[in-house]
Amino acid sequence: MAVSLSKGGNISLSKEAPGLKSIVVGLGWQPKVTDGAGFDLDASAFIVGENGKVLSDKSFIFFNNKVSDDGSVEHTGDNRTGEGDGDDEQIKIDLAKLPAAATKVAFIVTIHEATERSQNFGQVGGAFIRVVNGDGQAELTRYDLGEDYSTETAMIFGELYKSGADWKFKAVGQGYAGGLAKAAAEYGVNLG
Amino acid sequence: MTLLLPGQNAPVTESSTEVKASFGGSVVVDVSAYLLRSDGKVRGDGDMVFYGQTTDASRSVSIAQSGGRGSVVSLDLSRIPMEVERVSVCAAVDVSASPGKTLAQATPIEVFAAGYRFVPVPERPDISALTLVEFYRRAGVWKVRAVGQGFVGGLGPLSKLYGVEVSEEAPTPPRQSPQPAAAPSTTSAPISLSKVSLTKAKPTIDLRKGAGAFGTLAVNLNWNRGTAVKRGFFGSAKSGAIDLDLACLYELADGEKGAIQALGRRFGALDRAPFIKLAGDDRSGESTDGEWMHVSGNQWPRIKRILVYAFIYEGVPNWASTDGVVSITVQGQPPIEVRLDEGSGLGTCAIALLENVGGDIRINREVRYFPEAQMMDKAFRWGMRWTSGSK
Structure with missing residues (x-):
């Protein structure tokens, strides 16, 4: 039985599934129904070290860089519309391949061309992030972002982090203004 | 701001x-x-x-x-x-x-x-x-x-x-427009091709006086009395007897105003003012042809306007499940019908406004719901004083 987290809550994945080798992080959302401009939401992952910055520019995994240089984190593709009830995007993580310097992997969702299309998380409902055991597909934890979002255009859904020898997952649900470029800059990615 | x-x-x-x-x-x-x-x-x-x-x-x-x-x-x-x-x-x-x-x-x-x-x-x-x-x-x-x-x-x-199924008679884009899945059945009134239906999209008709005066105008309200459990607009089963009362507000050319309704036993008269008469109230539910009201067509020049309305005297206000139909028949003209097909939880429904426009009869579909007749009166600026009564 998967543990449902609320905002700020955390869970030890290593305790939930002893011997856990890999996980799949699924993210989903449901834009409000409208005939207007479509919503295109993108999930990204940042592998960061002790200082809160990416280990390298290749530690920023998104639609144009789908696999980290060590192969530990893989983005399996973009869902452009958010239609369907399952995961809209999935990110696979091989825990054994994550570099020793990695202390955290942050999962961010940004709205593509949010400013141009006047879109924000106030217009998105049903957002969630869940962690599935890569071996057997059992859901380990799930966080439904039931917050009352407003003009945020980027959102940290959750974080995978190291606590001693354990891997833990934290429900974050923290939104902010700005797009993917701002998120990348905050995590220390050198943008061309 | x-x-x-x-x-x-x-x-x-x-x-x-x-x-x-x-x-x-x-x-x-x-x-x-x-x-x-x-x-x-x-x-x-x-x-x-x-x-x-x-x-x-x-x-x-x-x-x-x-x-x-x-x-x-x-x-x-x-x-x-x-x-x-x-x-x-x-x-x-x-x-x-x-x-x-x-x-x-x-x-x-x-x-x-x-x-x-x-x-x-x-x-x-x-x-x-x-x-x-x-x-x-x-x-x-x-x-x-x-x-x-x-x-x-x-x-x-x-x-x-938002979960409301509306029957749009108005033109919609060429895409398949959603039709109500469970539209009210029409068992209480046969489908008649020769009738004129006033709809939201086409709410008004003018009856011109031909040679001579209008004959008697007959206004009929018929509805499904809810003896059988049936499916309503929202798919929920509804049952229980419903008693609808037919009534009207009138205003005569000389400024006299009043209401014709069974409540308070104001049945009116045809041969003198207000030239409108309500037939006996059918509360038994036995009658199959509903309630009737007649207007003397000969006296039409002395009538300024009539607001035909109905209210639910007994039973839960749920108009969509009543399949209510008001038909207005003027001698020598095809019957005109107004269906109460827009449901409401309010007890009073203004159905049709009959106005004297240069001697012609202009009939306008209203189908507007109000909690009580006083509010309807206000909405139509009739200006009557209301007291409670019972029959």
């Missing part, structure tokens, strides 16, 4: 609040409100507030024209039933008055809601219905969100989103 961006939310400090919406251009725009459960759907007909039903079943949300080019929706948030999680206030082009027009032609759209200002811009030039703002419960308090999202297909898809 704080300007809200689309998607932005803000706290609502006063429980008694309102939304004022105004529109530019020459497009006729209707404002409506939906009281929604946590699943985003209405509970029933009574949760939709629009020009045809100016307040909801709980009377916590009501709508009025603001005069000129806008509407005001008044909300008493403290009285909204607990199972209602959200109230959406919407705007849609009146396709019968402004065919082919869009909300992009009705800009600037200016919304003042709970002390905030919001100027929604339709995302596409062909959008014809928009959710303007929504009030919603959050951690025990009410908040307001600027929405500004909408539909090309107008009120149809918008109503469908």
Whole structure:
């Protein structure tokens, strides 16, 4: 039985599934129904070290860089519309391949061309992030972002982090203004 | 005044609040409100507030024209039933008055809601219905969100989103328009090809006086008395006897005003003022041809206007399940019928207005619901004094 987290809550994945080798992080959302401009939401992952910055520019995994240089984190593709009830995007993580310097992997969702299309998380409902055991597909934890979002255009859904020898997952649900470029800059990615 | 961006939310400090919406251009725009459960759907007909039903079943949300080019929706948030999680206030082009027009032609759209200002811009030039703002419960308090999202297909898809199935007679875009899955059956009145049906899209007919005077006008109200359990608009089973009373307000050319109704035993007369007579009230439910009212056509020049209405005397107000039909027959003319096919949880329904226009009879379909006759009187500016009575 998967543990449902609320905002700020955390869970030890290593305790939930002893011997856990890999996980799949699924993210989903449901834009409000409208005939207007479509919503295109993108999930990204940042592998960061002790200082809160990416280990390298290749530690920023998104639609144009789908696999980290060590192969530990893989983005399996973009869902452009958010239609369907399952995961809209999935990110696979091989825990054994994550570099020793990695202390955290942050999962961010940004709205593509949010400013141009006047879109924000106030217009998105049903957002969630869940962690599935890569071996057997059992859901380990799930966080439904039931917050009352407003003009945020980027959102940290959750974080995978190291606590001693354990891997833990934290429900974050923290939104902010700005797009993917701002998120990348905050995590220390050198943008061309 | 704080300007809200689309998607932005803000706290609502006063429980008694309102939304004022105004529109530019020459497009006729209707404002409506939906009281929604946590699943985003209405509970029933009574949760939709629009020009045809100016307040909801709980009377916590009501709508009025603001005069000129806008509407005001008044909300008493403290009285909204607990199972209602959200109230959406919407705007849609009146396709019968402004065919082919869009909300992009009705800009600037200016919304003042709970002390905030919001100027929604339709995302596409062909959008014809928009959710303007929504009030919603959050951690025990009410908040307001600027929405500004909408539909090309107008009120149809918008109503469908909120769980209301409307039968649109008005022209809709070529795409398959949603038809009501469970439209009221027509068992109580046979389908007649020779009848003239007044609909929302075509609400008015003028009966011209040919050679000589009009004969007797016969007004009939027939309905399904609910002896059998049947499926209503919202798929829920309804049963129990329903007693509808046919009544009218009249105004004569000499200024005399009054009401004809079984309540208070005011049956009227044909051979003297008010020249309108209600046949005996059918409360038995045995009669199969409903209730009748007659108007002396010979005396039509002495009548200024008649508002035919009905009210539910007994039973739960649920008009959609009554299959009510009012037919107006004038000798030598095809019968004119008005179907009470827009449901409501309110007890009184103004059905048709008969007006003397230069000696002709102009019949206008109303089908507007009110909690009580006094409010209907006010809406039609009849100006009567009302006291309670029983029959």
